[in-house]
Amino acid sequence: MSQQLIIALDQGTTSSRAVLFNHEAELVDVSQREFEQHFPKQGWVEHDANEIWESQFGVLQRLVAANQLTPSDIAAVGITNQRETTVVWNKKTGEPVYNAIVWQDRRTAARCDEISAAGWKERIQEKTGLVIDAYFSASKIEWILNNVSGARELADAGELLFGTVDTWIIWKLTEGAVHATDPSNAARTMLLNINSGEWDEELIELFGIPFSMLPEVRDSSGDFGYLSFQGQEVPISGVAGDQQAALFGQTCFEKGMAKNTYGTGCFMLMNTGAERVDSNSGLLSTIAWSIDGKITYALEGSVFIAGAAVQWLRDELEFIESASDSEALALRANPESDVVVVPAFAGLGAPYWDMYARGAIFGLTRDSGRPEIAKATLQSLAYQIYDVLQAMQKDSGIELSQLNVDGGAIANDFLAQFQADVLQKTVTRPKVLESTALGAAYLAGLKVGYWKVEDLMSVREVEREFSPALAQDKVAHLLKRWHKAVERSKQWVDIDD
Numbered sequence: 001m002s003q004q005l006i007i008a009l010d011q012g013t014t015s016s017r018a019v020l021f022n023h024e025a026e027l028v029d030v031s032q033r034e035f036e037q038h039f040p041k042q043g044w045v046e047h048d049a050n051e052i053w054e055s056q057f058g059v060l061q062r063l064v065a066a067n068q069l070t071p072s073d074i075a076a077v078g079i080t081n082q083r084e085t086t087v088v089w090n091k092k093t094g095e096p097v098y099n100a101i102v103w104q105d106r107r108t109a110a111r112c113d114e115i116s117a118a119g120w121k122e123r124i125q126e127k128t129g130l131v132i133d134a135y136f137s138a139s140k141i142e143w144i145l146n147n148v149s150g151a152r153e154l155a156d157a158g159e160l161l162f163g164t165v166d167t168w169i170i171w172k173l174t175e176g177a178v179h180a181t182d183p184s185n186a187a188r189t190m191l192l193n194i195n196s197g198e199w200d201e202e203l204i205e206l207f208g209i210p211f212s213m214l215p216e217v218r219d220s221s222g223d224f225g226y227l228s229f230q231g232q233e234v235p236i237s238g239v240a241g242d243q244q245a246a247l248f249g250q251t252c253f254e255k256g257m258a259k260n261t262y263g264t265g266c267f268m269l270m271n272t273g274a275e276r277v278d279s280n281s282g283l284l285s286t287i288a289w290s291i292d293g294k295i296t297y298a299l300e301g302s303v304f305i306a307g308a309a310v311q312w313l314r315d316e317l318e319f320i321e322s323a324s325d326s327e328a329l330a331l332r333a334n335p336e337s338d339v340v341v342v343p344a345f346a347g348l349g350a351p352y353w354d355m356y357a358r359g360a361i362f363g364l365t366r367d368s369g370r371p372e373i374a375k376a377t378l379q380s381l382a383y384q385i386y387d388v389l390q391a392m393q394k395d396s397g398i399e400l401s402q403l404n405v406d407g408g409a410i411a412n413d414f415l416a417q418f419q420a421d422v423l424q425k426t427v428t429r430p431k432v433l434e435s436t437a438l439g440a441a442y443l444a445g446l447k448v449g450y451w452k453v454e455d456l457m458s459v460r461e462v463e464r465e466f467s468p469a470l471a472q473d474k475v476a477h478l479l480k481r482w483h484k485a486v487e488r489s490k491q492w493v494d495i496d497d
């Protein structure tokens with residue numbers, strides 16, 4: 001290889017990927033492997049931490065072999081990962097003491113309610129920027145220590161280590177030499193004080209977690225040890241949680257820049273600069289990354305069901321063979337149709353936060369058919385993002401001029417155009433939709449001098465811009481219908497059901 005390359009390891013919720021980028025930030029090759037999801041009880045979601053590692057290492061080896069890479073071909077390795085998922089392992093044997101408890105797992109919901117009832121809400125928000133929820137790692141670690149036989153004793157004796165998935169992968173890659181994380185991942189544990197960037201003693205005590213279990217927090221573009229192969233060492237020099245990595249990959253380096261990722265769910269993040277911004281509208285405040293010891297903050301809005309609604313069209317309604325067929329079907333819809341789908345299959349996330357809302361279809365008439373329902377389903381993604389964006393603009397006091405997008409579902413041109421129409425803003429779709437992996441590559445490459453920030457601004461290539469093309473009064477009419485539909489789907493399930 002004449003030119004050095006960067007490898008990004010992207011450890012996601014359903015698959016592990018290794019992605020190779022060149023200096024122009026073009027995707028050279030990718031290797032991917034899915035792994036098993038375990039659902040031992042209703043509301044429980046686990047991964048085998050060894051399988052996470054083996055699949056991640058496997059795709060790395062496959063990428064190296066397929067491209068005949070030698071250590072000198074690789075300038076650095078970056079890591080990005082599913083966030084909040086919790087691994088606890090034995091320092092001596094390297095064996096996890098329990099399966100990884102995945103971010104979606106709800107087993108500690110009652111414990112979180114108890115902590116809220118005990119009056120911790122404001123204090124935890126002030127320290128961590130988060131709402132008290134089973135989503136974050138703290139209550140998952142506590143559960144493992146309280147429920148796995150012998151775990152508490154081993155932890156107290158300093159024998160156990162905790163890590164989010166980044167930390168677990170780093171520890172395995174460095175053969176136990178480095179036990180570290182970055183602030184974007186640490187901020188999702190509900191144990192980090194995001195004001196100082198340090199572990200919070202009071203919260204660690206609240207959850208009964210020995211300090212010795214916690215990884216060292218290092219800069220996102222920083223030193224995480226070395227990957228050894230073929231007798232040489234390659235630096236691991238970039239780490240960030242998946243959504244923050246995507247924000248970086250979209251080069252949202254300045255305060256007020258935002259991106260939205262359309263995957264299974266949607267995650268919108270806005271860079272809020274060196275100051276944290278607190279939300280009154282159900283958004284989280286979190287750490288975006290740290291570089292040269294300087295923390296950059298972000299506001300985050302999460303929508304639970306986005307691309308998953310397209311999967312519903314495919315798998316439950318059997319309207320389409322593949323997700324991409326949704327576009328052609330939607331384009332066949334009667335333009336006069338007023339059908340609205342509210343995909344509250346798992347309640348509603350930001351900015352509504354109604355766990356008791358459920359999915360609904362409104363406005364059906366005798367001629368409503370598959371095309372109208374498919375169109376309304378795609379439109380529901382755009383409406384949800386409209387609502388999150390309004391909340392974000394209100395909380396930050398910043399009006400966005402355009403929205404940077406990425407993720408699998410935004411390959412859909414109908415959706416991208418409708419998103420621009422509803423927001424009345426330009427939607428910018430980059431050439432590389434793999435912003436998450438790209439962000440990890442950028443963080444790693446910056447640290448080793450492979451790129452400079454100015455290089456990154458100039459290599460980002462826009463594939464297509466979608467400009468608003470729908471009249472404002474028409475948009476206002478559509479939004480009115482949408483908000484009416486949302487109101488009617490709220491509080492559907494009774495609390496005692």
Ligand code: ADP
Nearest residue numbers: 263264307308310311323324407408409411412
């Ligand atoms: P994740 O990282 O959450 O697994 P991806 O970014 O890979 O998600 O995107 C996959 C999601 O996008 C799926 O939920 C799928 O239904 C949806 N999707 C993929 N392609 C399209 C398309 N052309 N139109 C609409 N939805 C799509």
